[in-house]
Amino acid sequence: MKSLALENLSKTYFDPYRGTQFTAVKDVSLNVEEGDFVAVVGPSGCGKSTILNMIAGFVPITSGRILVGGREVKGPGPDRGVVFQSFALFPWKTVSENVTFGPKMRGVGKAERAKIAEEYLALAGLSHAADRYPNELSGGMQQRVGVVRALANNPDVLLMDEPFASVDAQTRMTLQEELTRIWEERRPTIVFITHDVSEAVFLANKVVVLSKGNVLEQVDIPLSRPRSWDRLVEDDDFKALSNQVLQLVRSA
Amino acid sequence: MMAIYTLWGYYARWTARWPMLAAFIPFIPLIAIWAFIVWLELFPRVFLPGPLDVIGKAWELTYKGILGDYLIDSLSRLAVGAAAGIAIAIPLGIFIGLNKRAHEFSWPILLFFQAIGDIAWLPILLVWFGFGLTTMTFVIVYTVLFPIVLNTVLGIRSAKPDLHRAAQSLGAPRGRILLEVTLPGALPNIITGLRNGLGYGWRALIAAEIIVGTSGIGFLMFDARRAGSVDEIVVGMIVLGILWYIVDSWLLAPIERATGERWGLVTK
Numbered sequence A: 001m002k003s004l005a006l007e008n009l010s011k012t013y014f015d016p017y018r019g020t021q022f023t024a025v026k027d028v029s030l031n032v033e034e035g036d037f038v039a040v041v042g043p044s045g046c047g048k049s050t051i052l053n054m055i056a057g058f059v060p061i062t063s064g065r066i067l068v069g070g071r072e073v074k075g076p077g078p079d080r081g082v083v084f085q086s087f088a089l090f091p092w093k094t095v096s097e098n099v100t101f102g103p104k105m106r107g108v109g110k111a112e113r114a115k116i117a118e119e120y121l122a123l124a125g126l127s128h129a130a131d132r133y134p135n136e137l138s139g140g141m142q143q144r145v146g147v148v149r150a151l152a153n154n155p156d157v158l159l160m161d162e163p164f165a166s167v168d169a170q171t172r173m174t175l176q177e178e179l180t181r182i183w184e185e186r187r188p189t190i191v192f193i194t195h196d197v198s199e200a201v202f203l204a205n206k207v208v209v210l211s212k213g214n215v216l217e218q219v220d221i222p223l224s225r226p227r228s229w230d231r232l233v234e235d236d237d238f239k240a241l242s243n244q245v246l247q248l249v250r251s252a
Numbered sequence B: 001m002m003a004i005y006t007l008w009g010y011y012a013r014w015t016a017r018w019p020m021l022a023a024f025i026p027f028i029p030l031i032a033i034w035a036f037i038v039w040l041e042l043f044p045r046v047f048l049p050g051p052l053d054v055i056g057k058a059w060e061l062t063y064k065g066i067l068g069d070y071l072i073d074s075l076s077r078l079a080v081g082a083a084a085g086i087a088i089a090i091p092l093g094i095f096i097g098l099n100k101r102a103h104e105f106s107w108p109i110l111l112f113f114q115a116i117g118d119i120a121w122l123p124i125l126l127v128w129f130g131f132g133l134t135t136m137t138f139v140i141v142y143t144v145l146f147p148i149v150l151n152t153v154l155g156i157r158s159a160k161p162d163l164h165r166a167a168q169s170l171g172a173p174r175g176r177i178l179l180e181v182t183l184p185g186a187l188p189n190i191i192t193g194l195r196n197g198l199g200y201g202w203r204a205l206i207a208a209e210i211i212v213g214t215s216g217i218g219f220l221m222f223d224a225r226r227a228g229s230v231d232e233i234v235v236g237m238i239v240l241g242i243l244w245y246i247v248d249s250w251l252l253a254p255i256e257r258a259t260g261e262r263w264g265l266v267t268k
Ligand SMILES: Nc1ncnc2c1ncn2[C@@H]1O[C@H](COP(=O)(O)OP(=O)(O)OP(=O)(O)O)[C@@H](O)[C@H]1O
Pocket: A013, A014, A022, A024, A042, A043, A044, A045, A046, A047, A048, A049, A050, A051, A195
């Protein structure tokens, strides 16, 4: 695990059909400490996905720099693990083949991969589904695989773009609790994009509020851990922080 | 009403146990109608033979060894032509699918030559290569080629961007992404291409055998016409249908079930 720094990051999209351009991200600077959990919130279209896609290396940067552990990164790489809203599991690979895809690409041998699969499927509570194909799993199970697939590759930073947006509310709360548990156990550096304010406050140590491509405010979340919905639903600090962030997002 | 339900129940149970029956039973009414029309004697027997005449003829041809020999001739021509066609078409389709420039450049050419259907080449091929194996192989390779190339290109180009990104972020180099992500994703399209290609190839072969052949099922049918043996022609037609059924249900469908359907890429 390593730290992540964004330095004066900007992104301008060009529309070749209309000949217009649009600046989706303007001069964003942000520091994410090693082992920190940062959530990014903001209204639709404020540039959240654009920032994450630049960190992941999926879209080219217009200006600025991205540093992982002090080293500038360009293009996608295994140092930054990504969890997708669409899950993006390989349909032709079984659950355990999906989870060990990263290690396989690194040349890790079969026996070692079996161990990795066992460990991470246990972490996700999916040991019984190791040999199933993704289309035989529920949405919640699929995203558990998506999360541990990224973790099993030992990334320096874990990037998540609305990973729980396409599962039902019940499952979402379970997944959020599981993610905090995993984070508390293993302390990966996480950048978590969401438009759900209570999700951001529940999960993160720090919530970054974006507005029209700019950082509007950073709010620290000093809630104690381990966190669970049973406890936090009634918690006054949680409510106050959620309210504060919600006001910021609405004013954004 | 009850009787129909009972019958349907039997049908469902027996076909579940022997799937071959499910393929055969739908033909029973068809054969019955055929037999009935023959029985009415609206047409002379030599014009419209009945099912029993055809079965008799099929037995005779098999017994003499003609049917078996011709079948092997036709099938081996198809196998050689299809293998060559597939060996060219899939790599070509992958290349064009991956390479934007190659795609822009070759697409109009592909569409143009696809339009000059298989047998439209026969006149010029006969001038160039004469009545022989070269001409027939060319026609089959040509016919098999286009559906496979076009579908492979389609499959490669419709790859899901998120899967590509996921593989990149997991550290997969380009070659591995092609092998582990792009190609499996394109497989359902490639199989569709194979199905169309082999189907068209089979038809083109019969047409080619009718015109240039000295053996094979197409030749058998055309030769029978000269002798005025309608039952022999019908034997040829039935053999064509059965053979395609076998290729499709014993070769292509199992591949489909083991891949695209299993992975949830295509609906069952
Ligand atoms: N490929 C693109 N080409 C042009 N404009 C784009 C492109 N991708 C995003 N944009 C624009 O950039 C802005 C930010 O988009 P982005 O997807 O980052 O928003 P977001 O904050 O993730 O929104 P949401 O919450 O709806 O996912 C939007 O106005 C969008 O229209």
